[in-house]
Amino acid sequence: MEDFINIENVSFSYSADDENIAAPEYVLKDISMKIKKGEFVALLGHNGCGKSTLARLLNAMSLPNKGKIYINGVDTSQTSSVFDIRKTVGLVLQNPDNQLVASIVEEDVAFGPENLGIEPSEIRKRVDDALKAVDMYDYRAHAPFKLSGGQKQRVAIAGIIAMQPQCLVLDEPTAMLDPKGRDEVMSTVKKLNRENGITIVLITHYMDEAVQADRVIVMDDGKVLISGRPREVFSQVELLKRHRLDVPQATELMYRLKGRGFSCDEMPLNSDECIRQLEKMLKRNN
Amino acid sequence: MNIIETEDLSFVYGQGTPFEKKANDRLNIQIKEGEFVGIIGHTGSGKSTLVQMLNGLIKPTSGVVRLCGKDIWEAPKEIRSIRFKVGLVFQYPEYQLFEETVEKDIAYGPGNMGLDEEEIRRRVLSAASFAGLRQELLNKSPFDLSGGEKRRAAIAGVIAMDPDVLILDEPTAGLDPAGRDVLLAQISQYHKKRKNTVLLVSHSMEDIARTADRILVMNKGRAAMLDDRKNVFSRGDELEKMGLRVPQITRIMSQLKKMGYNVPSGVLTVEQAANELHSLLGKGIFDE
Numbered sequence: 001m002e003d004f005i006n007i008e009n010v011s012f013s014y015s016a017d018d019e020n021i022a023a024p025e026y027v028l029k030d031i032s033m034k035i036k037k038g039e040f041v042a043l044l045g046h047n048g049c050g051k052s053t054l055a056r057l058l059n060a061m062s063l064p065n066k067g068k069i070y071i072n073g074v075d076t077s078q079t080s081s082v083f084d085i086r087k088t089v090g091l092v093l094q095n096p097d098n099q100l101v102a103s104i105v106e107e108d109v110a111f112g113p114e115n116l117g118i119e120p121s122e123i124r125k126r127v128d129d130a131l132k133a134v135d136m137y138d139y140r141a142h143a144p145f146k147l148s149g150g151q152k153q154r155v156a157i158a159g160i161i162a163m164q165p166q167c168l169v170l171d172e173p174t175a176m177l178d179p180k181g182r183d184e185v186m187s188t189v190k191k192l193n194r195e196n197g198i199t200i201v202l203i204t205h206y207m208d209e210a211v212q213a214d215r216v217i218v219m220d221d222g223k224v225l226i227s228g229r230p231r232e233v234f235s236q237v238e239l240l241k242r243h244r245l246d247v248p249q250a251t252e253l254m255y256r257l258k259g260r261g262f263s264c265d266e267m268p269l270n271s272d273e274c275i276r277q278l279e280k281m282l283k284r285n286n
Numbered sequence: 287m288n289i290i291e292t293e294d295l296s297f298v299y300g301q302g303t304p305f306e307k308k309a310n311d312r313l314n315i316q317i318k319e320g321e322f323v324g325i326i327g328h329t330g331s332g333k334s335t336l337v338q339m340l341n342g343l344i345k346p347t348s349g350v351v352r353l354c355g356k357d358i359w360e361a362p363k364e365i366r367s368i369r370f371k372v373g374l375v376f377q378y379p380e381y382q383l384f385e386e387t388v389e390k391d392i393a394y395g396p397g398n399m400g401l402d403e404e405e406i407r408r409r410v411l412s413a414a415s416f417a418g419l420r421q422e423l424l425n426k427s428p429f430d431l432s433g434g435e436k437r438r439a440a441i442a443g444v445i446a447m448d449p450d451v452l453i454l455d456e457p458t459a460g461l462d463p464a465g466r467d468v469l470l471a472q473i474s475q476y477h478k479k480r481k482n483t484v485l486l487v488s489h490s491m492e493d494i495a496r497t498a499d500r501i502l503v504m505n506k507g508r509a510a511m512l513d514d515r516k517n518v519f520s521r522g523d524e525l526e527k528m529g530l531r532v533p534q535i536t537r538i539m540s541q542l543k544k545m546g547y548n549v550p551s552g553v554l555t556v557e558q559a560a561n562e563l564h565s566l567l568g569k570g571i572f573d574e
Contacts, residue, residue: 045462046462046464046465047432047433047434047460047461047462047465048432048433094460146305148328148329148330149329149330150329172460175459175460176377176456176459176489177329177489178327178328178329178489178529178530179489179491179529179530179531180328180529180530180531181328181329181529182489205460205461205462205463205466207463208534241464244462244463244464244465245462245463245464246463246464248534249492249533249534249535249538249556250534250535250538252556253535253538253556253559253560253563256556256557256560257560257563257564257567260560260564262564262567270534271534271537271538271541274538275538275541275542275545278538278542278563279542279545281567282547282566282567285567285568
């Protein structure tokens with residue numbers, strides 16, 4: 001797989017251009033990472049570690065002060081390519097209410113492609129396809145404000161999908177949702193990744209969502225702390241806790257049992273894995 | 287004694303319009319003085335409408351809210367005093383900070399109660415400490431604080447009114463795991479020391495399982511359950527149908543129980559689960 005996102009030694013400060021500030025505080029500090037085409041990456045880190053800033057840079061909403069970001073080989077700091085980059089990388093935010101603009105679901109989803117100057121017949125097709133992809137086609141004539149949180153967030157995602165991006169960056173898309181809404185958004189994200197091959201960068205504080213990614217990148221103080229498959233990352237329970245993070249309860253339970261002298265084959269990441277491990281251990285001990 | 291009591295409490299949005307929606311439908315709930323009650327429910331289940339009626343911010347379409355046995359709308363002109371007794375911390379309260387300094391912001395509520403300077407100062411300091419806000423932050427502008435600190439400053443502003451009932455609507459949304467743990471611990475400690483009534487609205491079943499004594503489950507505007515947390519989280523299948531879940535640890539343990547292992551139902555914390563499994567697994571290598 002080729003690198004789709006290439007972040008090379010990027011530093012960023014919100015006050016770098018302010019002449020009154022002698023030593024601007026950097027939010028991103030010489031950070032580098034590569035994300036492959038079609039990869040599903042979860043980005044973790046405590047509040048203020050620079051995750052959301054990085055999300056803005058991926059979409060060319062802000063530009064690096066030092067270093068370069070290449071999206072599909074294109075430098076985000078080239079002013080002529082800003083439009084292309086925003087079409088390639090779609091950004092989904094935390095609060096669905098701030099992302100919906102129209103009073104009918106399908107009109108809302110059409111807003112993006114309309115602004116791209118796409119032909120009406122093509123817009124129609126894209127809107128239908130996008131709503132089907134997020135499983136909201138039956139609601140196309142509804143008013144967004146009457147939908148549940150999970151449904152609204154899926155409409156917001158459809159609005160981005162209709163612009164046919166190759167990558168979705170989601171900044172805590174489930175923080176305001178109830179458990180069912182959270183499941184709905186997560187299965188939509190996974191489906192878009194698996195079936196449509198869309199590269200996913202998911203920023204979240206929910207560890208049970210992060211374990212579903214191909215790779216987990218943990219950020220700390222504007223840099224990458226660790227990066228690896230979920231099982232590698234979540235096995236490092238103490239390290240994560242030291243950096244204000246957590247592990248799923250299934251993992252935490254096994255970690256505590258290990259601390260009491262019981263051994264398991266591998267660290268579980270979800271309840272099914274945990275139950276299987278416990279069953280094995282119980283059979284072995286009795 | 288019941289500090290809060292509702293009788294057939296209902297609220298209808300857009301009454302008489304085509305968009306009419308029953309947000310709360312004949313709620314009859316009783317909350318005892320000093321309880322810590324968690325409120326859960328799907329989006330649109332009526333949680334926020336309910337808490338806004340409990341502090342007199344919106345008036346019921348029908349039915350009654352009683353605070354210490356007295357209808358809060360008996361004298362509509364005195365409804366402001368209810369808001370001092372029932373403090374409400376909204377979702378994302380950090381967006382409501384507005385004063386020049388953190389201290390002035392926290393002092394705004396008690397200032398409106400007509401207290402003297404000395405008493406206000408005392409309350410600001412005590413509220414800041416309850417909310418875990420370092421004293422040197424008090425002279426800063428609220429806009430120079432971090433997200434977590436802003437959230438705590440906003441919560442301190444409500445605590446400073448010294449309400450008999452403190453209601454928090456999604457206080458941990460958007461906080462990182464450590465920030466969430468610290469804030470929940472502070473709220474629990476405040477509840478323990480101040481011995482007042484706390485209502486906590488949350489979408490996080492794990493947060494509710496760790497803090498609340500009893501849980502109110504809202505579903506489509508009705509109160510579906512109001513019971514001890516253990517009993518509520520033992521009814522996982524029903525919660526699932528209402529768009530809710532049980533904590534992951536509770537699910538793991540109840541699955542083991544279904545498979546015939548001798549574990550209790552309604553296990554709520556990882557610590558408790560580890561203890562149960564420890565005795566079931568027999569001796570670990572450290573026990574010999």
